[in-house]
Amino acid sequence: MSKKRPAASIASLEREIAKLKKENAELRGEDPKKKPRVGRNAKEAYVTCLLLGQEYPFSFEMDDFGANSTDELHASFRENLRDGKEIEFTLKGGKKVEANLRVWSLGIAVRREEDRTKLLSVPALWRTTLALLHVDDDVGSAAEAQLRPLAARNRPWQAIRSCADASAWPCALELLERWRSRADLRLGTWTYSSTIVACGRGDQWQHSMAVLSRMEEVRLSADLIAMSATISSCAAAAQWQRALRYLVELPQAKLEADAMTYHAVTSALVKLEKIPGMGGWKGESLELAMKLLEQMSSASMANESWKTRDETCAKEVTYSRVIHLTVSREDDEDKADKFGSPGQAEGQRPVWATDQRNGQRIEVTPTYSVAVHGRRAVAAALGASSPRLRPLGAATLLLAASRRAPLRRPSASRTAGTAVLGSASSSAPPGLVEALAQAGLGGTAASEAALRHVAERRAEELVEHLEEVVGEGKLLDAGWLQMGKEEIRKKLAEIFTGYLLEIHQIVQVSDVFNDLSVPCRTWRRPWADALVAAHHARQLWAPHLAVAQDFSQLNALGLGCIVLDGMVPPQLAADAHAELEQMAQDGKLSDFSQSTCNPGSRHLWLRFAGPGSDGDGLVPPALATLGDALAGLPGALEERAREVQLSSPRLRIVPNLMAATYGPGSHYVPHKDMYSGGSCGFENTGMLTILCYLNPHWRPGDGGELRVFNTLREAPASPGPGRRVPELLQITADHSESTTTTSHGEAFVDVEPLLGRIVIFRSREVWHGIQPSKAPRRWAVTLWVLADGQPE
Ligand SMILES: O=C(O)CCC(=O)C(=O)O
Ligand SMILES: [Fe+2]
Structure with a gap:
């Protein structure tokens, strides 16, 4: 600045x-x-x-x-x-x-x-004032005083919007901070969303994520602007994994990605190749982008989202950017032509399927939408890449052209957003199909109508046996008894339907993750199996049951965090360190991070296994061995949890380490690795962070300690069955950790980044940061572990 x-x-x-x-x-x-x-x-x-x-x-x-x-x-x-x-x-x-x-x-x-x-106008004055707030800290307070008339009219969002328009993200953040504590101001969704937009425009993806999580803390639900802006910020900064995760989580926030949201993610994927350290993903990122585009075209859309889209389009004249496709998967191309032709009333021909359970014919016409420019970006990138992929690029472009049709509305009578669950579940995370079978879906093709049917049936069943489910200590609290039976049935059916539809949508997008990741149970390593004990699993998943073993301070905080010392052979750790230093010297590190969250840090990616990595020698041997071994830890944890009958989520890993280094002065502000709301049991997103430090010469006083903060849990605020929904539906897959808030700054533990030390914690819960480093290069490698979305 x-x-x-x-x-x-x-x-x-x-x-x-x-x-x-x-x-x-x-x-x-x-x-x-x-x-x-x-x-x-x-x-x-x-x-x-x-x-x-x-x-x-x-x-x-x-x-x-x-x-x-x-x-x-x-x-x-x-x-x-x-x-x-x-x-x-x-x-x-x-x-x-x-x-x-x-x-x-x-x-x-x-x-x-x-x-x-x-x-x-007066806004102009605000903006001018903002310039001063931004340029010089001394006049910041005076500038804020200038903005007060606006705040007094309780429109703080306008001031923050101005910051966004003026590319002044620090002002936006500063104003949000200053105004958050003021009792006379009510900061609403727009204020937070505008701040996220401002951060996004300033390439401050971490701030965007943090502001989004603040919304969660103050119990404001994120709107599409907030979520999309966070996704775009992450995507623009090549944080495509994070962007994808948010994309997956949109349905939980009752939001639906629009064409622009998908575009942000796909174009980030397309750009990956040009980013230092991301070369390991060459070719694959494009294929992933292609898949995502397919995903996008099969994403169902609700009427509300049509309305939003229409409004957005009308405002910004972006109709030409959005194509409305009304084709089914099998003969996609053919129908695109037919239904894309102008003049056809409503542009849709219904597609019918038979519900195998009751023989009823149900309408399953999918409503498809793709962004032309999303496809264009992919086509351009494919065209510019290897000869093998060039024809694919041409085909994509052709597809984009053939699908350009006037935007049509689905008829009001049609239930929007129908798709065939059968085809979705064939690409579902392993085990999901079984879980859905538990819920009575039986693995048959199911449309939205079928899902509603299941929800209704379950609600009826429960109402028949009310005394078993309602009451003290039961699935539903006694308050439900104040309603009549019919009312309870209706309410439950409504809740269940919403829940099943959410799962359905998540299944569709989570497919993308599965192609990149493998289930932990297929990645077992004797080293990890030998070192992980049952108490480690308890420390993670049931810290209140765990007895202090290793790092008792952390355990005392009851955080769900493990520290393992002396487990990585010192020679392997030292070799891995030497390899990282060599890669740094060879210019393999990313640019210095400009983010104010972790200023000055640098990183590189190490793709130690999976397609594209075989024998390419991209990852030096000690690091490859280390990555391979660390990736065995989640599988071992999963197994130990199973042995002691501890409920824990199934996990997946992406065979990919991130090495990061912090030089003098660089640090990482308190954060969580995964910010997530959500109550759905099928999230396929970040669950565990596994760190391994590689600093042979670290001495007290060198700084760079991992600071782990006390974390408070709160009961969910919303009344109603909330987290019990999966149980009520007899799906026992809910491992989401959506109810955490933080009070960092109170209790914390500092963990020194010692050679070979491994730290494992729950990505969604544990607030942590890195103390300023004084050593020339403080190294850590990180493995992120995802949830598989299926119960043990
Ligand atoms: O290196 C560490 O100690 C932590 C790094 C971290 O928090 C992150 O990359 O998210
Ligand atoms: Fe972190």
């Missing part, structure tokens, strides 16, 4: 702006039709120059900058801004202007606002 103090003070800015407003008002008073005397360019110049500390008036025109429109000018500024450059413009008259691009961008933002409001 630049620390330059702008030449203009707030007072002089205000004076100037007041003067301008007065002039304009006077002019209008004489003749309402008369244009303000201060023309567009002059005003733009005025604001810009004011911010730059240049003298006013200073006349220049748009084409002085080689731009034909303000938009063009703005676009080029934004582009430069991203690179963090300060650049010099030479104006027509030969005069040179040194521009702080952030400030330029603000100037243009102000200009845009004027355009909208026809007068130098």
Whole structure:
């Protein structure tokens, strides 16, 4: 962040702006039709120059900058801004202007606002003020005072929106922080969403994630803007695994990804190849993007999402970007032509299937949607890659073209979002099909209608045996008895239907993960089996039952965190360390992280197994051996838990280590590795973090300790069956940990990053950070473990 103090003070800015407003008002008073005397360019110049500390008036025109429109000018500024450059413009008259691009961008933002409001409006003043808040900490408080009128009208989101528009994410965060504690302000979903948008635009994906989790803490439910912005932030920063996870979790938040959300993820995947350290994914990332596009085309859509989409499209004229496909899987191409043709009423032909349980014919017409530009991005990338993939690129492009059809609405009478569960379950996480069978789905093809049927039936069954399920200590609390039987039946059916539909949607997207990951039970290693004991499984999954064994401080916090020492052969650890140093010297590390969450850290990916890694020698031998061994830990933990009859989730691993290094001064602020709401039992997302430290020379005083914070659990706030739904449905798969909040800063334990030390913790629960490192390079490798979504 630049620390330059702008030449203009707030007072002089205000004076100037007041003067301008007065002039304009006077002019209008004489003749309402008369244009303000201060023309567009002059005003733009005025604001810009004011911010730059240049003298006013200073006349220049748009084409002085080689731009034909303000938009063009703005676009080029934004582009430069991203690179963090300060650049010099030479104006027509030969005069040179040194521009702080952030400030330029603000100037243009102000200009845009004027355009909208026809007068130098109050929001413009806010934005100008924000520039000061951003540029110089000293004037931050004064600037905040300027924003108070807005806050007083209880529209803090507008101020934060302005920050987002002005590419001023630190301001957005700062305002959110300042206002969070104020009793007189009510911060709502929009305020948080706008902050996330601001962080996303500033490439601050970690901040986006943290703000999203704050929403959870204050019990605000995330809207599509918040979730999409978080997904886009992660995706834009090549954090594609995180982006994918959020994508999977959308249905739990009762949200549905739109074309833009998918586009964010697919385009991130497409870009992976160009990112240092991600070369191991070459080719595969493209295939994954292709799969995701397929996923997208099979994602069902609810009426509400059509409405939202229509509204969005109408606002932004993005109809042309969205294709509405009404085809079934088998003869996709053929129907795309037929139904894509203009003039066809409603554009859909129903597809029928037979419900095998009752012989009833049910409509299963899938409503497909794809974003053309998503396919285009993939096609372009495929075209530019290996000859083997080029034809695939051409085919994708053709597909995109053939699917371009006028956007049509599904008829109001049709139940939207129907798809065949049978085909979804063939690609479901292993075991899910069994779990659904438990719920009475029996593995037959099931549509939304069939799911409703199951939900209704289960609700009826329960109502028949109310005394067994309702009451003290039973699945439903006694409060339910105050309702009549019919009312209970209806309510339960409604809850169950929602739940099953969520699962159904998750199944469709979680497929993507399964292609990248393997079940832990197929990755057993004698080393890991020998070292993992039952008490480790207890420490993780039932810390309240565990007796302190190794790192008793951590255990005392009851966090679900294990520290294992002396288990990695010292020579292997030392060799792995040497290999990392060598890779660092060979320039294999990513750029320094610009994020304020872990500034200055660098990383690289080590794909030690799986397709694409065989014999390619990309991962040096000691690291490959270490990765292979560490990946045996979740399988061993799963087995021990089973032996002692501890309920624990099934796990999957991605055979992929992330090595990260922290140099002097770099640190990692408190965070969780997985932020997640959700109450659905079939999340296929991050569950465990396994770290192994590789620092042969670490000494006390070197810093870089892993700081693990006390974590508080709270009971779910919402009344109703909540987490008992899976049990009520006789599916016992719920291992989600959605009810954690934090109070970091109170109790914590510091864990030194000693050579060969292994730390395992629950990614969704444990708040942790890295203390500032003083050593030249503090190394850790991380393995992320996902949930398999099936009960033991
Ligand atoms: O290296 C460590 O100790 C922790 C790293 C971490 O928290 C992360 O990468 O998410
Ligand atoms: Fe972490």
